[in-house]
Amino acid sequence: MTDTTAQFPFPPTSPEKAHEQMRRIREDRPMTQVQYAFGGKVWAIHRHAAVKQMLEDRRFVRKPFATGAMEVPYPVQFPDFLKTTMQFADPPEHTRLRRLVAKAFTMRRVELLREKTRRFAEDLLDAMERKGPPADLVRDYTLQVPILVLSELLGVPAADRDKFTAWSQVMLATNGLSEQELAEHGAALYTYLVELIAARRAEPADDLLSALATAREKDDSLTDEEILPIAMLLLVAGFDNTANFATQGVLALLRNPDQLRVFLADIDGVAPTLADEVLRHGGFALGNDVEGSAGLVPFVATEDVEIDGQLVRAGECVMADISTANHDENAFADPERFDVTRSPNPHLTLSHGLHHCLGASLARMEMQVIIGSVFRRFPGLALAGEESYATDFLTAGMSSLPVTW
Incomplete structure (x- = not known):
């Protein structure tokens, strides 16, 4: 009988070994019951x-984690505001929130941001070019574009963007600051957003907060108490995660010169498929996904459910091992290969079904612009050292990528 238990971390996250480990895991069993050192499973x-x-089965829910009826079964401390968002909601509450937010978070709104995103990228690249090589692509570019886009999307005035950026980065930090400092920064950001939402409700502008404040479905609308967590969630989902995947995309191209040549030959044409391939191929951590919708936040079974021959008992927790599923040879041809023209690409990084990421079009657009702009400006971009990863951020993304040109 196959042993379906393992100690965390599982699988080990070494990129050099990950593909082979993932293949063996998939062949051996559909799922593994991961045992954490502190006792969670x-x-x-x-x-x-x-x-x-699993993602299509309504018998898997998240509400018990939001209400406190169940503890999240692994050592990730979710901020309280996240537990009031759609990520932790189930129908009919989830359906209502998603319908109203979808009215505001439209493809048209995202596409209107594309040109501004290009300008943000170009301004940052101008500064990099003036300073000269080498540069840290994360610090100088990929981390900066998403926060500028997010500020624009939410309607944060230009004069407030520096302090908004500082507060946002603190919200994603997992250590390095005292509890008092974290509380003070969190309270400052909370107060700022409350006041901004009130201002937009009184005088709507052409931004997401205004659209959320005025979204209507018959007699239903979003309250300020519901809009605030949505804005906070965007900080987690749409800032550092987007920057991390964009950086991974640049690194993957530099490490795959044959794919870089294909991309450079037709940047605009290849950018859409490149973005999805980076989302599929990037990251090796258990449950890694850009929005936290499928992998980071677990589900709990409300009754006994069999998945691919494995019985999950009522009350047991499940999570999607996104990176492993995204390299499944039954869903992807030659899954270990980084292919910038891969199509179709049914990756699960942005989740699936009920919890499919509402910000998917925004994430794709930003990645297309960020990666495309840097290689247009510096077609000879090259690595100038080894990348490093953050250990003090919730998303544990790339913290540094030295480059030259």
Whole structure:
């Protein structure tokens, strides 16, 4: 009988070994019950079809984690504001919130941001070029564009963007600051957003906060108490995660010169498929996904459910092992290969079904612009050292990528 238990971390996150480990795991079993050192357990689902099955099954819910009826079964401390967002909601509450937010978070709004995103990228690249090589691509570029876009999206005035950026970065930090400092920064950001939402409700502008404040469905609308967590969630989902995947995309191209040549030959044409391939191929951590929708936040079974031959008992927790599922040979041809023209690309990084990421179009647009702009400006971009990863941020993304040109 196959052993379906393992100690965390599982699988080990070494990129050099990850593909082979993931393949063996998928062949051996559809899921593994991961045992954490502190005692928590969760089923990690490895196969693409099995992950989709779980995400489509309404018998898996999240509300018990939001209400405190159950503790999240692994050592990730979610901020309280996240537990009031759609990520932790189930129908009918989730359906209502998603419908109202979708009215504000439209593809048209995202596309209107594309040109401003290009200008933000170009301004930052101008500064890099003036300073000269080498540069830290994360600090000088990929981390800066998403926060500028997010500020523009939410309607943060230009004069407030420096302090908004500082508060946002603190909200994602996991250590380095005292509890008092974290509380003070969090309270400052909270107060600022409350006041901004009130201002936009009184005098709507052409930004997301105004659209959320005025979204209507018959007699239903979003309250200020519901809008605030949505704005806070965007900080987690749309800032550092987007920067991390954009940086991974640049690194993947530099490490795959044959794919870089394909991209440079037709940047605009290849950028859309490149963005999805980076989302599929990037990251090796268990449950890694850009929005936290499928992998980071677990589900709990409300009754006994069989998934791909494995029984999950009522009350047991499950999570999607996104990276492993995204390399499933039953869903992707030659899955270990980084292919910038891969299509179709049914990756699960932005989740699936009920919890499919509402910000998916924004994440894709930003990645297309960030990666495309830097290679247009510096077609000879090259690595100038080894990348490093953050250990003090919630998303544990790339903290440094030295480059030259």
